Amino acid sequence: MCHGSVGLVARALEAAGVPTVSVFVRAFRHTAVKLRVPRVLVTPHLMGRTIGPVNDGARQRQVVEAALRLLEDAKGPGTLSEFAPPTS
Amino acid sequence: MATAEEPGAGGMSFEEFRQSFYYGSRADMQFKYLARMSDDAAADTIAALLRKLGEVFDTGDLDDLRQVAFEAQVSAYAPPESVEPDVDDAPFTPLPADLPDLRLALISAGGVFVVGDDPMGPDGPTQQEALALIKEFLRGAPTLSRIPVDTPPEQLTARHPGYDAATAQRDIETVFPLTHLRAIADDGRIRLTDEHYAFTGATSHTRLRKEVAPRWAEHMAARDVDAAFLVAT
Numbered sequence: 001m002c003h004g005s006v007g008l009v010a011r012a013l014e015a016a017g018v019p020t021v022s023v024f025v026r027a028f029r030h031t032a033v034k035l036r037v038p039r040v041l042v043t044p045h046l047m048g049r050t051i052g053p054v055n056d057g058a059r060q061r062q063v064v065e066a067a068l069r070l071l072e073d074a075k076g077p078g079t080l081s082e083f084a085p086p087t088s
Numbered sequence: 089m090a091t092a093e094e095p096g097a098g099g100m101s102f103e104e105f106r107q108s109f110y111y112g113s114r115a116d117m118q119f120k121y122l123a124r125m126s127d128d129a130a131a132d133t134i135a136a137l138l139r140k141l142g143e144v145f146d147t148g149d150l151d152d153l154r155q156v157a158f159e160a161q162v163s164a165y166a167p168p169e170s171v172e173p174d175v176d177d178a179p180f181t182p183l184p185a186d187l188p189d190l191r192l193a194l195i196s197a198g199g200v201f202v203v204g205d206d207p208m209g210p211d212g213p214t215q216q217e218a219l220a221l222i223k224e225f226l227r228g229a230p231t232l233s234r235i236p237v238d239t240p241p242e243q244l245t246a247r248h249p250g251y252d253a254a255t256a257q258r259d260i261e262t263v264f265p266l267t268h269l270r271a272i273a274d275d276g277r278i279r280l281t282d283e284h285y286a287f288t289g290a291t292s293h294t295r296l297r298k299e300v301a302p303r304w305a306e307h308m309a310a311r312d313v314d315a316a317f318l319v320a321t
Contacts, residue, residue, distance in 0.1 A: 002197040002250050002290060003321075004293055005197050005290075006197045006289060006319070008293060008296050009304065009305075010316075010318055011175075012297075012301035012302050013305045014181050015179040016302070016305035016306060017181050018181060018305060018309055019180075019183050019314075019315045019316075020315065020316045022319070023317075023318070023319050027165040028165060030167045033171045033173065034173055035173070036177070036178040038180045038181075045158070046118070046157060046158055047117070047321070048255040048256065048263065049262045050262065050263055050320060051265045051268075052261075052262060053154075054259040055258075055259050057261070057268075060262070060268055061268050061271075064272065068187065068272070068278065071187065071315060072187050077179070
């Protein structure tokens with residue numbers, strides 16, 4: 001339900017001229033496809049921990065950085081990227 | 089004396105047990121997906137979780153346990169067949185400038201709000217009480233909470249009838265990464281708007297699509313929001 005809501009808000013913002021990036025958990029990846037959400041980073045996290053596990057600041061920061069890169073790099077609608085932790 | 093194991097003795101069936109996690113007597117937003125599974129799939133999931141939990145007693149390694157829960161969640165919510173778009177259009181606005189030159193707003197569907205500024209008023213429901221109000225939430229229109237850019241995480245909280253917001257209450261960055269965005273802004277790589285936003289994503293999609301989201305988009309565009317970072321929950 002919530003992922004659909006974010007998709008609808010993202011679509012409304014894009015239609016109003018505001019570019020967006022959205023972060024979804026993997027379980028609801030299909031919602032991004034159904035709504036053709038413009039730029040979506042899909043994370044391998046449990047529901048309710050979209051950006052990362054509790055107190056895992058390093059992972060959370062990686063996800064935020066990846067989403068910002070997607071915002072910059074996406075060339076067209078329906079760009080969906082799976083978050084991959086950087087290899088050290 | 090009848091026991092719960094005897095048929096017709098008033099005991100709960102496994103299906104009833106599964107369903108109880110979905111806003112029932114054992115309502116648990118982390119495992120409400122058990123209600124969507126077949127009896128066999130749910131039984132296998134619970135057995136796998138318990139098996140891993142037994143290992144964790146010795147190893148202390150939660151990653152495998154988390155992985156079992158994650159895979160079960162993904163499987164439970166997976167659509168039955170390949171997914172095609174439900175919409176005909178695909179709105180897309182290219183970035184009008186480089187990211188450091190744009191004002192970015194964070195928008196979370198995680199039901200986040202500033203402590204003392206509950207969108208449901210000073211007597212707003214607790215997280216647990218909100219679960220009993222799920223139908224009201226889904227019929228209604230969402231309220232947009234406004235969160236100043238310099239709000240520290242300890243002054244934020246969350247409540248949501250669709251996911252277990254206790255997680256966000258422990259660490260708001262899991263669904264509202266404003267501290268991380270501020271740090272990145274301090275490095276000069278982005279600019280943040282003065283105001284950021286959150287709402288409860290468990291809401292009427294019809295009202296959101298037709299009335300509320302367009303109004304929010306107009307408000308944000310007028311408030312100089314050049315780009316938005318959205319978080320689903």
